[in-house]
Amino acid sequence: HRVEFPDGRVAYVHNSGGLRQQDNLTGLRDLLDGGQIESSLCTKLYRRELFAGLVERMNPGIKNNEDYLMNYFLFSQAKRSVYEDFCPYRYILRENSASFRQLNEHSLFDPIRVRELIVEDSGSEIREDARRALMRNLLFAYAQLSVHPEKQYDEWRRRVRAELEEQAGYFHLLSGRNRLLAKMVCRTPGLFRLTYRLYEKLFRREEEH
Numbered sequence: 001h002r003v004e005f006p007d008g009r010v011a012y013v014h015n016s017g018g019l020r021q022q023d024n025l026t027g028l029r030d031l032l033d034g035g036q037i038e039s040s041l042c043t044k045l046y047r048r049e050l051f052a053g054l055v056e057r058m059n060p061g062i063k064n065n066e067d068y069l070m071n072y073f074l075f076s077q078a079k080r081s082v083y084e085d086f087c088p089y090r091y092i093l094r095e096n097s098a099s100f101r102q103l104n105e106h107s108l109f110d111p112i113r114v115r116e117l118i119v120e121d122s123g124s125e126i127r128e129d130a131r132r133a134l135m136r137n138l139l140f141a142y143a144q145l146s147v148h149p150e151k152q153y154d155e156w157r158r159r160v161r162a163e164l165e166e167q168a169g170y171f172h173l174l175s176g177r178n179r180l181l182a183k184m185v186c187r188t189p190g191l192f193r194l195t196y197r198l199y200e201k202l203f204r205r206e207e208e209h
Contacts, residue, residue: 027080027081033132039068039071041070046074064110112134115137119134131167138163147196
């Protein structure tokens, strides 16, 4: 999709123009990876039959990333999917958008819970993909908290770090870079926060311009 920022910048999520058909397993892996297929429901078309029994499987307590969970269930039921990478959907990011709001418990922990549910539900063919997605999201959550050093987030930092430590036996599934970052969070969290805040100041602003 196309993202339009309040300052006039425009960014495209994917938009390669590619078109391909995928079997069930490939579609699921691409969804969990997030590198090509993003999680929004509004960018996809589905066969009606795939929704049978879906309400009973969804967790009503999840307010953020529920589309990712629903897509996982839908892709699990589908025999195949057709993927076309273009951007018909425009997302206008406003100052009061959820992306600009202060961190809240749902925005931080619901995506983690969604990925935990997927790990629990996944079969052996995609279990490693699901666990990798969970660990990457834990890293992302800790990085978000690193740019919010306020003491009110200390407990959330401890909670995310503890959950990442529980996954230490699976760090080998991560890329070399993410494996290093995960070990930093677990062993030297202060160094991770300092390094990430420095990265945000020096490089993220350049990327946005």
